[in-house]
Amino acid sequence: MPDPIFAHPRLAQVYDTFDGPRDDLAAYVAIADELNARRVVDLGCGTGSLSLLLARTGRHVIALDPARASLDVARAKPHAEEVTWVEGTSAVIPADANADLVVMTGNAAQAVVEDQEWTALLHDVYRSLVPGGCFTFETRRPERRPWDAWATAGEPVTANIPGLGVVEQRRQLIKVDLPLVSFRLTYRFLNEDTTHSSDSTLRFRGQEELTASLMATGFTVRDVREAPDRPGRELVFLAHRPRD
Known part of the structure; x- marks a missing residue:
């Protein structure tokens, strides 16, 4: 079940205001450009801020979130019709997603607290990527x-x-x-x-723990970067599904 901050209709209405300027999102658009990603899955999309930015660049975007209230806010935004909105978790990523890039922003990865849930998510993401596709997400440094x-x-x-x-x-x-x-x-x-x-x-997972879980799923961790809007405080992982 998603937290009320995302799932309660009244709280979803005020989320964007209190979340403030999303200075982190430009870095993810830049990663999509760097990877030449044309098909993107935004996992845990919330109120859709990144999904809409990516769609405005001409990309095919599938945006998933388990909180219906957050998706209702997203669907009411300008150009929302350019995004495919899906209610649910990684388990319902469409079988034909064929994503070049799967993203999780806003520390959504940390909301997956159980080991079995995290393992299942990694497998879901892996299957949704084309060979050579990339999974990128951010996480706070526990130290x-x-x-x-x-x-x-x-x-x-x-x-x-x-x-x-x-x-x-x-x-x-x-x-x-x-x-x-x-x-x-x-x-x-x-x-x-x-x-x-x-x-x-x-859940605060360290770099070594995250790297091990990604590799156990079959990913190759190509890069671990500083979050440009929070240097020294967060890490951005880029993990690739190997090419066949």
Whole structure:
């Protein structure tokens, strides 16, 4: 089940505002250019920001997410008809995807917390790629301990959202039981005097663990890069399905 931040209709409406400028997305469009990828699967697409950017470059884009509310937000955006939207996990990537590139942005890979789920996802991605195709995703470096900052988040963040009015967001660290870290986001809709919360748990896998899991699936890890928008804090993996 997706977290309420993605699956609750009201929270999905405010996600883009609080997520802020997606400075990370240009790097993924650049990777698609670098690989000359014409068919792309955006796995865990959320509200579709990257999917729409890729589609506007003339690529064939399949965008998947298990949260219907997030997909509803994506489908309401300009040029949404240029993307094929699919509700579900990696298990429902179309059999004829024949992707040159599969992407997971926004640290979506960390939301897959169980080992068996991660293994199944890797196999699903592998089968959806053409030989020579690439799987790229980002993940936070566990050695940087980003949860320490979450524990001292300070004052709430507020935004005035058209049609909804002023909304307040608070972040609370719930539990650190490495490799798992849990936190809560609470949103107060001031005009309505209503509150909605969303609890999330992330899995922090190190570079060696991720590399081993990719190789066990059959991938070749060609490159591990710094995330250009968060240097030193995140890694971007580029893993290829070998050519036959």
